[in-house]
Amino acid sequence: MKKTLLLLMLLHCIHNLQAEDGYELWLRYKPVENKALLTAYRQAITAVQVSGNSATTVVIKKELALGLNALLQTTIPFVSTPTGNTLIAERGLSENLKDLGTEGFIIRSKTINGKKCTIITANTDIGVLYGVFHFLRLLQTRQSVQSLDIVSTPQTKLRLLNHWDNLNRYVERGYAGISIWNWHTLPDYIDTRYIDYARYNASVGINGTVLNNVNANAEILTPVYLQKVAALATIFRPYGIKVYLSARFSAPMEIGHLKTADPLNDTVQQWWHAKAKEIYALIPDFGGFLVKANSEGQPGPQTYNRNHADGANMMADALAPYGGIVIWRAFVYDAKASDRFKQAYDEFTPLDGKFKTNVLVQVKNGPIDFQPREPFSPLLEAMPHTPLMLEFQLTQEYLGQGTHLVYEAPLFKEILEADNGMVENVVKGIAAVANTGNERNWTAHPFGQANWYALGRLEWDHSLSSSQIADEWIRQTFSNEPKVVNSIKEIMLSSREAIVNYMTPLGLHHIMGNGHHYGPAPWGYNTGRADWNPVYYHKADTAGIGFDRTGLLQYKPSVQQSYAGNEQYLLWFHHVSWLHKMHSGRNLWEELCYKYYAGVDTVKAMQQKWNQLEGSVDEERFRQVKMLLAIQVKEAIWWRNACLLYFQTFSRQPLPANYEQPDHTLEYYKQLNFPYAPGN
Numbered sequence: 001m002k003k004t005l006l007l008l009m010l011l012h013c014i015h016n017l018q019a020e021d022g023y024e025l026w027l028r029y030k031p032v033e034n035k036a037l038l039t040a041y042r043q044a045i046t047a048v049q050v051s052g053n054s055a056t057t058v059v060i061k062k063e064l065a066l067g068l069n070a071l072l073q074t075t076i077p078f079v080s081t082p083t084g085n086t087l088i089a090e091r092g093l094s095e096n097l098k099d100l101g102t103e104g105f106i107i108r109s110k111t112i113n114g115k116k117c118t119i120i121t122a123n124t125d126i127g128v129l130y131g132v133f134h135f136l137r138l139l140q141t142r143q144s145v146q147s148l149d150i151v152s153t154p155q156t157k158l159r160l161l162n163h164w165d166n167l168n169r170y171v172e173r174g175y176a177g178i179s180i181w182n183w184h185t186l187p188d189y190i191d192t193r194y195i196d197y198a199r200y201n202a203s204v205g206i207n208g209t210v211l212n213n214v215n216a217n218a219e220i221l222t223p224v225y226l227q228k229v230a231a232l233a234t235i236f237r238p239y240g241i242k243v244y245l246s247a248r249f250s251a252p253m254e255i256g257h258l259k260t261a262d263p264l265n266d267t268v269q270q271w272w273h274a275k276a277k278e279i280y281a282l283i284p285d286f287g288g289f290l291v292k293a294n295s296e297g298q299p300g301p302q303t304y305n306r307n308h309a310d311g312a313n314m315m316a317d318a319l320a321p322y323g324g325i326v327i328w329r330a331f332v333y334d335a336k337a338s339d340r341f342k343q344a345y346d347e348f349t350p351l352d353g354k355f356k357t358n359v360l361v362q363v364k365n366g367p368i369d370f371q372p373r374e375p376f377s378p379l380l381e382a383m384p385h386t387p388l389m390l391e392f393q394l395t396q397e398y399l400g401q402g403t404h405l406v407y408e409a410p411l412f413k414e415i416l417e418a419d420n421g422m423v424e425n426v427v428k429g430i431a432a433v434a435n436t437g438n439e440r441n442w443t444a445h446p447f448g449q450a451n452w453y454a455l456g457r458l459e460w461d462h463s464l465s466s467s468q469i470a471d472e473w474i475r476q477t478f479s480n481e482p483k484v485v486n487s488i489k490e491i492m493l494s495s496r497e498a499i500v501n502y503m504t505p506l507g508l509h510h511i512m513g514n515g516h517h518y519g520p521a522p523w524g525y526n527t528g529r530a531d532w533n534p535v536y537y538h539k540a541d542t543a544g545i546g547f548d549r550t551g552l553l554q555y556k557p558s559v560q561q562s563y564a565g566n567e568q569y570l571l572w573f574h575h576v577s578w579l580h581k582m583h584s585g586r587n588l589w590e591e592l593c594y595k596y597y598a599g600v601d602t603v604k605a606m607q608q609k610w611n612q613l614e615g616s617v618d619e620e621r622f623r624q625v626k627m628l629l630a631i632q633v634k635e636a637i638w639w640r641n642a643c644l645l646y647f648q649t650f651s652r653q654p655l656p657a658n659y660e661q662p663d664h665t666l667e668y669y670k671q672l673n674f675p676y677a678p679g680n
């Protein structure tokens with residue numbers, strides 16, 4: 001008897017910890033293990049009623065069947081009228097719909113005709129779908145569904161992913177394989193990944209996707225490709241996801257064979273109008289264009305002595321009759337600028353108020369380029385008359401690429417909450433550069449999934465904390481076991497500060513390898529362009545280190561003051577003596593050493609915590625993360641040693657003797673090179 005019980009328990013364990021390949025992301029719908037909770041859930045939902053027959057309703061029914069049956073390990077019948085304890089997902093049911101807009105939802109426990117029901121309702125089917133995903137999340141995270149009263153509306157209207165995917169499927173700054181869009185077999189072959197991509201995005205409220213790289217190929221706007229784009233749009237539509245395209249400014253010349261792309265030229269304008277008409281005939285709800293212009297060699301209006309507003313407005317006029325928008329990127333800088341930090345601000349603020357109403361200017365979170373920590377971009381608060389999009393980067397170009405575990409929610413929050421929440425209040429939309437590829441688990445690093453998840457959740461609701469989001473994600477992705485949830489949460493929540501410390505502490509920035517951006521290269525000085533060189537950014541010399549931006553007036557005085565008093569940003573704004581006394585009592589050099597070592601120590605602690613989870617998370621993902629953390633420890637040490645040895649040539653002070661001393665020389669680190677580093 002005892003033996004059988006043991007065997008059963010063992011089998012149960014094995015069943016729960018079956019190897020998982022990570023494909024299902026956070027929609028795993030694993031059976032509820034806790035008997036009491038399972039009983040409560042089964043009692044609360046004995047039937048489901050979904051009326052309507054739109055494509056979205058079909059999706060809702062499918063997801064509910066998939067989720068409920070798997071979670072509750074039973075077949076829940078679909079009924080046409082409530083039979084008692086029914087889950088009713090239907091639009092337009094409640095009296096309180098007026099403030100919900102087109103995407104918000106209500107989930108409410110209610111008694112109807114003497115029967116206990118749970119109502120999920122909204123003004124639109126898409127709203128109901130969002131409510132359904134929310135309800136399934138409650139079950140997946142094992143919360144009570146007995147007496148619910150939830151009203152939820154998204155805080156940002158545009159919640160987008162930006163794919164930097166090329167038409168040949170190479171993903172710029174991609175570390176998770178090749179593009180998920182198989183352009184070659186589209187439009188006829190519909191990979192189930194496309195459907196799952198839409199499900200995952202809708203489950204966290206993402207409502208738009210830019211399919212192709214901002215360094216755009218005009219070919220995407222040709223009839224052959226537009227058919228392929230239309231096929232994807234058709235798949236995404238029931239999930240509330242619109243497609244957008246990156247449009248190359250010189251497309252009228254490249255595919256239209258015009259002599260110019262001057263935005264004030266009639267023929268050019270007509271070309272874009274005709275193109276918009278053609279697109280909307282195929283994709284009536286096409287979102288619009290994302291444009292990178294006059295940046296890093298991309299064509300743009302300045303080529304014709306016109307400004308960004310001239311360019312954006314011309315394209316916006318073409319899209320306006322159909323309700324489309326232009327998202328114009330503010331990521332601009334050129335070799336002539338005295339300080340790359342300032343350029344976007346200088347180029348864009350004079351244009352504030354000059355853009356058409358269907359143009360949004362998309363600003364990266366920081367003034368340089370997705371560094372481990374940046375102050376928020378001053379442009380975000382300097383365009384009061386222009387709708388702005390905020391751009392984050394999920395793909396970890398500067399955050400350890402495909403191999404480092406870095407949970408980005410704290411970074412997103414830091415920006416959204418900057419200047420007492422001013423930033424989150426000004427942005428009309430949030431986009432992030434995607435981290436997906438055709439790797440089986442979508443993001444290569446299993447924890448890259450958490451950043452995708454966190455983005456969607458925060459786009460919907462800025463008030464969620466990093467810890468809350470991590471908690472939800474872990475429960476759905478790994479386990480509801482408190483021990484597992486807590487350990488993984490600790491790992492995630494310490495990871496962002498760790499990478500800041502072992503890569504770029506105290507406000508250092510842009511000191512990575514040139515081109516591929518992999519690994520440390522603070523010594524880099526000869527790329528041919530000053531503002532691509534690490535030495536330009538840290539300005540280390542025997543007197544001190546840091547970029548003196550004291551005269552920078554782009555922030556309002558209160559913000560300037562708060563950055564001035566914050567050591568996390570010290571070297572962003574000041575050139576500081578090596579002997580400068582820090583708050584800790586250490587001098588700057590000692591503090592720099594302290595931070596670099598602390599960063600490595602944190603990663604080692606993350607590794608230890610993870611290793612203790614052996615047997616508590618499934619074998620396959622346990623091993624993957626274990627191997628990746630070993631790489632991360634190695635690379636964190638590499639960053640620390642290379643940077644400190646190099647900065648030491650200026651500080652001329654010893655590494656404190658109680659620290660583990662570098663096992664290689666500076667020369668060794670300098671000669672490492674990586675011609676085939678990914679994503680470049």
Ligand code: BDP
Binds near residue numbers: 173292296331369
């Ligand atoms: C930089 C990337 C580059 C992108 C560029 C951009 O290194 O590959 O094209 O940003 O955002 O971070 O346009």
